[in-house]
Amino acid sequence: MWNSPKVGILGGGQLGRMLVESANRLNIQANILDADNSPAKQISAHDGHVTGSFKEPDAVRKLAETCDVITAEIEHVDTYALEEVASKVRVEPSWQAIRTIQNKFNQKEHLRKYGIPMADHRELVSNTPEELAQIGEQLGYPMMLKSKTMAYDGRGNFRVNSKEDIPEALEALKDRPLYSEKWAYFKMELAVMVIKTKDDVLSYPTVETVQEDSICKLVYAPARNVPDAINQQAQALARKAVSAFEGKGAFGVEMFLLEDNSLMLCELASRIHNSGHWTIEGCALSQFDSHIRAILDLPIPPKSLELLQPSIMLNIIGGATPDSHLKATEAALSIPNASIHLYSKGAAKPGRKMGHVTVTAATMHEAETMIQPLVDVVDIMRA
Numbered sequence: 001m002w003n004s005p006k007v008g009i010l011g012g013g014q015l016g017r018m019l020v021e022s023a024n025r026l027n028i029q030a031n032i033l034d035a036d037n038s039p040a041k042q043i044s045a046h047d048g049h050v051t052g053s054f055k056e057p058d059a060v061r062k063l064a065e066t067c068d069v070i071t072a073e074i075e076h077v078d079t080y081a082l083e084e085v086a087s088k089v090r091v092e093p094s095w096q097a098i099r100t101i102q103n104k105f106n107q108k109e110h111l112r113k114y115g116i117p118m119a120d121h122r123e124l125v126s127n128t129p130e131e132l133a134q135i136g137e138q139l140g141y142p143m144m145l146k147s148k149t150m151a152y153d154g155r156g157n158f159r160v161n162s163k164e165d166i167p168e169a170l171e172a173l174k175d176r177p178l179y180s181e182k183w184a185y186f187k188m189e190l191a192v193m194v195i196k197t198k199d200d201v202l203s204y205p206t207v208e209t210v211q212e213d214s215i216c217k218l219v220y221a222p223a224r225n226v227p228d229a230i231n232q233q234a235q236a237l238a239r240k241a242v243s244a245f246e247g248k249g250a251f252g253v254e255m256f257l258l259e260d261n262s263l264m265l266c267e268l269a270s271r272i273h274n275s276g277h278w279t280i281e282g283c284a285l286s287q288f289d290s291h292i293r294a295i296l297d298l299p300i301p302p303k304s305l306e307l308l309q310p311s312i313m314l315n316i317i318g319g320a321t322p323d324s325h326l327k328a329t330e331a332a333l334s335i336p337n338a339s340i341h342l343y344s345k346g347a348a349k350p351g352r353k354m355g356h357v358t359v360t361a362a363t364m365h366e367a368e369t370m371i372q373p374l375v376d377v378v379d380i381m382r383a
C-alpha cells in the first residue's frame with residue numbers, strides 16, 4: 001500500500017508537528033525522535049516514537065529501525081549517524097545535503113560552484129581581532145559576522161558597524177566557527193519554498209519576508225509590489241540553488257532583492273521552513289503535504305502549489321511574559337479569515353516561536369487591513 005511506509009522524523013518541534021498533521025490526513029505513520037511530549041508527539045498517539053535527541057547516534061539508529069524513510073525538521077542533526085543508517089533506510093533529503101547545508105559557510109562555498117549569487121564573505125581561521133579587522137578592510141562596514149554552525153533566528157549573527165565593534169562581536173560569538181559577510185543593501189527579503197521530487201524541482205510562489213531583530217515576523221504571499229518577472233526569477237534562482245543538493249523534500253530558500261532589482265541568496269534550509277507556513281491556507285497542498293509526498297514518491301500536481309488567495313502569515317513570538325502568546329491569540333480569535341496555529345510549547349520565552357496566524361483574502365490590501373489589529377497587538381506586547 002502506498003500509505004504503509006513509516007516516516008521517521010528527526011525533531012518534534014512545530015515543523016515536525018505540522019508535518020505530522022499532513023501525514024495524519026493520509027494515514028501515514030510518523031515516528032518522531034525527540035523528547036517525550038514534544039509538540040509533534042502530542043498530536044500523534046502510537047508507540048512508534050523514540051525518546052532522545054537527533055544529535056545522539058544511538059537514538060538515530062533506534063529511529064531507523066522503526067521506519068522506511070527518515071527525514072528531518074531541523075538541519076542541526078547528527079549527519080554521521082544518518083550516513084550510517086542510510087544503508088538500511090532511505091534518508092531524505094540526503095545526509096550529504098544536510099551536512100553541507102548545516103554549515104552555512106560550507107553551504108555557500110558549495111553554492112558558489114553553481115554560480116549562485118551571494119554576498120561576498122570571508123572565513124575566519126583564528127577568530128582574532130586582527131584577523132577580523134583585516135576582513136573589515138576588505139568587505140567594508142557594516143558587515144555581518146556569522147557563525148558557520150547552529151545558527152537560526154539571528155542567533156549566530158552580529159552586525160559589525162565599525163572597527164570599534166570588533167571586540168564585542170567576537171565576544172558575542174566566541175567559541176564558534178565564524179565567517180564574515182559583506183553587508184547586503186536589500187530593499188526587500190524574498191523567500192521561495194522548493195520541493196525536490198524524484199524527477200522534478202518544483203517551487204511555490206515568491207513571498208516577501210519581514211524580519212525583526214533577525215527573526216521572521218511577517219510573510220506576504222505573494223511578495224507585495226514585486227513584478228511577475230522578479231517573482232519568476234526568484235523561483236528560478238531558488239530551484240537552481242536547491243538543484244545543487246541531492247535528495248527529496250522541501251527546501252526553504254531566503255533571498256535579498258537589491259536596489260537594482262537583482263537577487264542574491266541569503267541562505268537556504270534543507271527542510272520545511274517558516275516562510276512557507278502560509279501554504280497551509282494559501283495553496284491546495286501545503287509545504288508539509290508536499291514534503292511528505294516528495295519523500296514517499298507520491299504525485300504532486302504542480303497546480304496544487306499555486307497561490308489560491310493572497311495570504312499573510314504573522315509569527316506569534318514569545319514576549320516579555322510567559323502568557324504573551326495567549327494574549328496575541330485572543331486578539332487573533334476575532335480577526336476574520338484568520339487561521340490560528342499554536343505549537344503547544346508551554347510557557348513563552350522572549351524570541352521563542354509560539355505559534356502563527358495566517359489571514360487570507362481576495363486581495364492583499366484586504367488581508368493587510370484584516371491582520372493590522374493583530375500586528376498592533378503583537379507590536380505592543382513586544383515593546
Ligand code: ADP
Binds near residue numbers: 156185189266
Ligand atoms: P538566520 O536566519 O539563520 O539567523 P540569516 O543569514 O538568514 O541567518 O540572517 C538573518 C537575517 O539577518 C536575514 O534575514 C537578514 O535580515 C539579516 N542579514 C543576514 N545577512 C545579511 C547581510 N549580509 N547583510 C544585511 N543583512 C543581513
Ligand code: MG
Binds near residue numbers: 153266
Ligand atoms: Mg535566515
Ligand code: NA
Binds near residue numbers: 282284
Ligand atoms: Na490547504
